[in-house]
Amino acid sequence: MKKKKELRIGLIGCGFMGRTHTNGYKRVGDFFPALEYTPVLKAVCARNESKVRAFADQWGYETVETDWKALIARPDIDAIDICTPNDTHAEISIAAAAAGKMILCEKPLARDLAESQKMVDAIEKAGVANTVWYNYRRLPAVTLARQIVRSGKLGKIYHYRANFLQDWTINANLPQGGEGLWRMDAAVAGSGVLGDLLSHCIDTAMWLNGGIKDVTAMTETFVKERVHQLTGKVQQVTIDDACSFLCHFNNGSLGLFESTRYARGHKALYTFEINGANASIRWDLHDLNRLEFFDNADDSKLRGWRSIHVTDGDQPYMDKWWVPGLGIGYEHSFVHQVADFLESLQTGSPCPPTFRDALETQKVCQAVSDSAASGTWKKTGVEG
Ligand code: SOE
Numbered sequence: 001m002k003k004k005k006e007l008r009i010g011l012i013g014c015g016f017m018g019r020t021h022t023n024g025y026k027r028v029g030d031f032f033p034a035l036e037y038t039p040v041l042k043a044v045c046a047r048n049e050s051k052v053r054a055f056a057d058q059w060g061y062e063t064v065e066t067d068w069k070a071l072i073a074r075p076d077i078d079a080i081d082i083c084t085p086n087d088t089h090a091e092i093s094i095a096a097a098a099a100g101k102m103i104l105c106e107k108p109l110a111r112d113l114a115e116s117q118k119m120v121d122a123i124e125k126a127g128v129a130n131t132v133w134y135n136y137r138r139l140p141a142v143t144l145a146r147q148i149v150r151s152g153k154l155g156k157i158y159h160y161r162a163n164f165l166q167d168w169t170i171n172a173n174l175p176q177g178g179e180g181l182w183r184m185d186a187a188v189a190g191s192g193v194l195g196d197l198l199s200h201c202i203d204t205a206m207w208l209n210g211g212i213k214d215v216t217a218m219t220e221t222f223v224k225e226r227v228h229q230l231t232g233k234v235q236q237v238t239i240d241d242a243c244s245f246l247c248h249f250n251n252g253s254l255g256l257f258e259s260t261r262y263a264r265g266h267k268a269l270y271t272f273e274i275n276g277a278n279a280s281i282r283w284d285l286h287d288l289n290r291l292e293f294f295d296n297a298d299d300s301k302l303r304g305w306r307s308i309h310v311t312d313g314d315q316p317y318m319d320k321w322w323v324p325g326l327g328i329g330y331e332h333s334f335v336h337q338v339a340d341f342l343e344s345l346q347t348g349s350p351c352p353p354t355f356r357d358a359l360e361t362q363k364v365c366q367a368v369s370d371s372a373a374s375g376t377w378k379k380t381g382v383e384g
Helices: 016-031 049-059 068-073 086-098 113-126 140-151 193-209 330-347 355-374
Strands: 005-012 037-045 063-065 079-082 102-105 130-132 157-165 212-220 225-227 234-236 242-249 254-260 269-276 279-284 290-295 306-309
Touching: 005 016, 005 068, 005 330, 016 037, 016 049, 016 330, 037 049, 037 068, 037 330, 049 063, 063 068, 068 086, 079 086, 086 102, 086 113, 102 355, 113 355, 130 330, 130 355, 140 193, 140 269, 140 279, 140 290, 157 193, 193 212, 193 242, 193 254, 193 269, 193 355, 212 355, 242 355
Parallel strands: 005 037, 005 079, 037 063, 079 102, 102 130, 157 254
Antiparallel strands: 157 269, 212 242, 225 234, 242 254, 269 279, 279 290, 290 306
């Protein structure tokens, strides 16, 4: 067997996302055997030494670091994978780029547009390979949705709507900030559901339906004060608990987006629907192997929503997994992203979404946040 080229990974952060990415690195070789590159779990880095050692032992990293600057300085690391809270993405990625490392950054790219722009400038100046983990693009049913849209089957697109609904912060006694709860602290996260959840919807939407031109938005913070885990004091809550917006896409279609962590009964309900002149498609994360498709050209007596179980070998990514009819899950989207990143190193082409692609999502997020603050329509500046 031909010896593979190594991609030596230095992972920063060992929380939930550290696990999803590491699982991707571990699985990819078995299921994508033709790739020329293989990831090597060289080092994992986190401030808490006992935690990072336990993570390294469990997941098979060769070494540990407790200072990300030391990790970046290591000559035996090719790629830095950033799985830390959002307030550190800019500093780490700019330093990693200056050190010539490839970068795989967890979403959202950063807390706001200004930080994101600095990151893109640094990454493009360094010319290093990069990607941002908007993982839902790489579920087979979502990739199939893109193929259908691009085939022109939907005809002129009129509507795009998406939701991302959760309910885990309803309890008013839940603290904010610190370990496990940094997503509830705007100083660290940048925003609430806008950056955490709607950014996924925006990334997918622009990938499927092109750029978003302008937005009008509203946000709400339902529980105004919570104990901050780091200070022990009751402090004002600065994140958006809910965020909705209307928009125009550059192609003339209308968009409607909603996200909240106060939708009782919904744990991670990401859905989208696209209505075109000839056909419609819709998708639901809770039934992620299915894509629903309505084609007005069908025989009128048989016409109705088809439920396509996207598990046949000729569907996106599915020739790599089991046999037709047997589904895959959330974790496979990360395996696919690793596979696509490794393939991009072979071909020399970018692995989307790149930092530049993710900057477009940040432009929309910024316009949404500015619109909610001002109560007016805002242009995003996104082209295409
Ligand atoms: C938050 O609960 C979260 O884990 C996000 O951070 C992820 O990006 C999303 O995929 C699921 O929800």
